[in-house]
Amino acid sequence: MKIHEYQAKELFRKSGIPVPEGKVCTAQEDIASTLEGMTMPVAVKAQILAGGRGKGGGVVLAKTADEAQTAAERILGMQLITKQTGKEGTEVKTILFEQGVGISKELYLSMLVDRDHAGIVIIASRDGGMDIETVAAETPERIITVHVNPLLGLQGYQVRELIFGLDIAPAVAKSFGAIIRKLFALFMQYDCSLVEINPLVITDQESVIALDAKMDIDSNSLFRHPDILAMHDSSEEDELEAAAASHGLNYIRLEGTIGSMVNGAGLAMATMDLIKQAGVEPANFLDVGGGASAEMVENGFRIILSDPNVRGIFINIFGGILRCDILAEGVVAAAKKVGLSLPVVVRMEGTNVEEGRKILADSGLSLSNAKDLKHAAELLAAI
DSSP states (O other), rough: OOOOOOHHHHHHHHHTTOOOOOEEEOOOGHHHHHHHTOSOOOOEOOSSSSOTTTTTEEEEESSSSSHHHHHHHHHTEEEEETTTOOOTTEEOOOOOEEEEOOEEEEEEEEEEEEETTTTTEEESSSSSTTTTHHHHHHHHHGEEEEEEEETTOOOOOHHHHHHHHHOOOOOHHHHHHHHHHHHHHHHTTEEEEEEEEEEEEEEETTTEEEEEOOOEEEEGGGGGHHHTTTTTTTTGGGGHHHHHHHHEEEEEEEEEEEEEEESSHEEEEHHHHHHHTTTTTTTTEOOOOTTHHHHHHHHHHHHTTTTTTTTEEEEEESSSOHHHHHHHHHEEEEEEEEOOOEEEEEEEETTHHHHHHHHHTTTOOOOOOOSSSHHHHHHTTOO
């Protein structure tokens, strides 16, 4: 789960990681009062769960109060388009006013889960403020990577490796090292998959400040972190994806026209390949899970039908824990309640498959039973 910059910075403050003074505003009529008492210059920053805000016009450095007011009025409520939002963009519902600081040096710093090494990797660079992907592609020698064993924790020599690699001046080496240790503790405490600061700046007064903050928390750990769960912003989620999550379904909306329902992530990926090979495009990824109930199947079916782009549905189930008759009951119940008018191709194999096929056949609904995957592809191509 991602959280906003201002939320991440609250966690930074609690952990003792220095961040600029800032205020949050969510309404146009509150802009002027929020700016009161702030010393210029200030940064006006759109709060959306996507990167590239500055390049999209969502971050402005204002030298005067009038400039800050004008920038805030423009940014708050705008549809901000970045390389991570897609062409539709994301509406800015919150902005952060942040006190400007005199910058002497900009650095890049991040920590993330490294699955290849079954540990945590710290990535740092002297080229803060830039896209780290660009730095990696054009000047990879300017990137420092330090692998940390989570069982042993961050070691002193690893902190020194970062200090020397980033050419940190002796005057700020101690405070920089303290921030690295606190950031690592924060990463571990909240089961993060990513913590990123870009840029981490050294100021004219030789202090180290996190000018930006990005945190991504493992969603599977949220039961341990009610404070993080309370920060969840569902307004930036796709409406159907949010509805699916509330029913315990794994759903991702795509841009095609063939909705799919599958039990098992691997089978779901193979099913999307099959849909594309049939000459059409998948409208979603939907894994109802191995132990889905008839109610979950019904909810999944409803969500697929709620997508106006869907003009056909493919149900591909291998009955194991989820028996084929349970699936069939859920499909029939959902189809009758919503008034099914779209063609549906069903391919079932496994436990109680004959019972499931009989339920579908006796339902009186227009459902096509596929004998196998090849037959299913032929039926999909005809939709």
